[in-house]
Amino acid sequence: MTDVQETEVLILGGGINGCGVFRDLCVQGVSCLLLERNDFCAGASAASSRLMHGGLKYLETGEFRLVRESAEERNRLLRNAPHYVSPLPSLVPVRSRFGGLWAAAARFVGADAKMNDRGGLILGLGLILYDLYGRRFRAMPRHRMLGRKRLDALVAGLSGEIIGAGLYYEGQISHAERLGLELLLDGEEMHPRSRALNHAEIQRVEGGVISFMQGGSVHRVKPKVIVNAGGAWIDEVNDVLGIPSRLMGGSKGAHLVVENPKLLKALNGHMIYFGTADGRVNLLYPFMGRVLIGSTDHRIEHPDDAICSDEEAEYLCAVVGEIFPGIPVTPSQIRHRFSGVRPLPRADGDIGMVTRDHSIVELELGSGTPVLCLIGGKWTTFRGFSEQAADRLLDLLGKRRVRKTDEMQIGGGRDYPRGDARETWIGERAENCSLTPARIGALLSRYGTRLDRILPQLRGGETPLVHLPGYSREELEWLCRNERVVTLADLLQRRTAIAISGDLTPEVACEVAEIPARVFEWDAARKRAEIDALSLSSAGEPMTSEKEASRHSG
Numbered sequence: 001m002t003d004v005q006e007t008e009v010l011i012l013g014g015g016i017n018g019c020g021v022f023r024d025l026c027v028q029g030v031s032c033l034l035l036e037r038n039d040f041c042a043g044a045s046a047a048s049s050r051l052m053h054g055g056l057k058y059l060e061t062g063e064f065r066l067v068r069e070s071a072e073e074r075n076r077l078l079r080n081a082p083h084y085v086s087p088l089p090s091l092v093p094v095r096s097r098f099g100g101l102w103a104a105a106a107r108f109v110g111a112d113a114k115m116n117d118r119g120g121l122i123l124g125l126g127l128i129l130y131d132l133y134g135r136r137f138r139a140m141p142r143h144r145m146l147g148r149k150r151l152d153a154l155v156a157g158l159s160g161e162i163i164g165a166g167l168y169y170e171g172q173i174s175h176a177e178r179l180g181l182e183l184l185l186d187g188e189e190m191h192p193r194s195r196a197l198n199h200a201e202i203q204r205v206e207g208g209v210i211s212f213m214q215g216g217s218v219h220r221v222k223p224k225v226i227v228n229a230g231g232a233w234i235d236e237v238n239d240v241l242g243i244p245s246r247l248m249g250g251s252k253g254a255h256l257v258v259e260n261p262k263l264l265k266a267l268n269g270h271m272i273y274f275g276t277a278d279g280r281v282n283l284l285y286p287f288m289g290r291v292l293i294g295s296t297d298h299r300i301e302h303p304d305d306a307i308c309s310d311e312e313a314e315y316l317c318a319v320v321g322e323i324f325p326g327i328p329v330t331p332s333q334i335r336h337r338f339s340g341v342r343p344l345p346r347a348d349g350d351i352g353m354v355t356r357d358h359s360i361v362e363l364e365l366g367s368g369t370p371v372l373c374l375i376g377g378k379w380t381t382f383r384g385f386s387e388q389a390a391d392r393l394l395d396l397l398g399k400r401r402v403r404k405t406d407e408m409q410i411g412g413g414r415d416y417p418r419g420d421a422r423e424t425w426i427g428e429r430a431e432n433c434s435l436t437p438a439r440i441g442a443l444l445s446r447y448g449t450r451l452d453r454i455l456p457q458l459r460g461g462e463t464p465l466v467h468l469p470g471y472s473r474e475e476l477e478w479l480c481r482n483e484r485v486v487t488l489a490d491l492l493q494r495r496t497a498i499a500i501s502g503d504l505t506p507e508v509a510c511e512v513a514e515i516p517a518r519v520f521e522w523d524a525a526r527k528r529a530e531i532d533a534l535s536l537s538s539a540g541e542p543m544t545s546e547k548e549a550s551r552h553s554g
């Protein structure tokens, strides 16, 4: 066992909210240690619909503060993380002119009313408000209402029942998990005594000293303040801390990535955000050359039980038929499925109506150490929520904020070249290495300007993977050595987009596994266990969540 290490703040949980608080505190010169039981951004933060959005549907529940904050944070992310966050033209189909008026009024006053039709009038009003809330730091065009003819010119094959649509803009994030990691790496660079550790499990608490296991040994830390950023696991974390709580309720949501070229072509670069016949809201949009479909919304008792069931997958395939009746989507087209639990505050009633806003609950260890629990929050709003939490932590530590984070660029988004500057940036790098401009461009989109750190490893040339030539052995080896990779899943699911894009087949998994096996000197049994933990079907689709798989394999 090691000596007791002192730190000002201990953050438990490395989802986007834990990562955001870590970065903000490092910027203020506060020492912190972040412990993540699994990998960074492996919980809800890996399971979102990947929209950086203002939350159009929260207008219906009257959550105007949340809509304003989300829209502003979306606009900031488009500037601060331009390597991963980009505009997504979005359409809400309309089936009537006046539909949804009563249901909207009922939902606005908190009544439990299903909305399966948002008519043109209600949608138009909503989008005017949405534009208003998103006007600060505006980064994208205002909305337009389209009649059927203009809609057909954008998206072909829509159901004959659709009479028009509202066209507006959201943000979409490609590499959400990488952006979380970049926040941590930025934080560590700004405050070299702060550290974020993944695959670190807390064991017990005694007199304000927390013991945790990482890399096979036990460590001890004595923080002045603790942040519980455990997301849907906040109550479990509090149990381990010896302060039982019942703060969280959870809503499971699942997504599919499907291979359907006809659907991809029909979407023509747009998201369709639509109310379903059963009163839910679903979405589909082009994602890394395939189509992402989501999401379900089911109350769940324990977050570890979240898997995308066959029933949910069939539902998500079928629901596309309400929009594109002539384009069948079948389970055989699924290339990836994922699910996670929205960390919502405990509440009764319709889970879809529970607030998506964030709040902080303050508890205390027996020793008197304050524990701040970060409840709820969207991926989109992580920066604002982190700022709120960091301000309270600074109060508790008797310190003052030295710098805001609202204009701080993140990781590979720093000095990201746009427009004509992109070609110049690529050309300058191409002169000094053997990579083609096209390859440098692809890597720039994948890693942003962080690519400058990777290029020295690639200068001598690359060996493309046999089963996935868009990735090279040298590139993946660099990630293993420099980006806190511990497991094969870390590499396939979070440092790269291999899994989420639907490119993960059993052959790819076996070929990629050779790389960490060599870097970390895994024996054959460990390598096999890492592949088995992915629990892939013969089509490459994960059949259970990674957590489930690890439980099954003991």
Ligand SMILES: Cc1cc2nc3c(=O)[nH]c(=O)nc-3n(C[C@H](O)[C@H](O)[C@H](O)COP(=O)(O)OP(=O)(O)OC[C@H]3O[C@@H](n4cnc5c(N)ncnc54)[C@H](O)[C@@H]3O)c2cc1C
Pocket (backbone or CB within 6 Å): 012, 013, 014, 015, 016, 017, 018, 035, 036, 037, 038, 039, 040, 041, 042, 043, 044, 045, 046, 047, 048, 049, 050, 051, 052, 053, 200, 201, 202, 229, 230, 231, 232, 233, 236, 237, 240, 251, 252, 253, 254, 295, 339, 340, 341, 342, 343, 376, 377, 378, 379, 380, 381
């Ligand atoms: C289906 C779905 C769709 C969504 N869509 C969107 C969207 O499009 N846009 C948007 O903005 N938001 C979306 N969200 C919401 C967003 O993803 C979450 O609100 C956000 O990711 C929560 O982040 P978090 O850090 O609080 O939780 P998490 O990401 O779950 O992080 C909590 C972390 O705590 C760790 N942990 C648990 N126990 C311990 C322990 N004992 N010690 C250490 N660590 C521990 C977990 O492993 C986990 O990594 C969606 C969520 C879901 C589930």
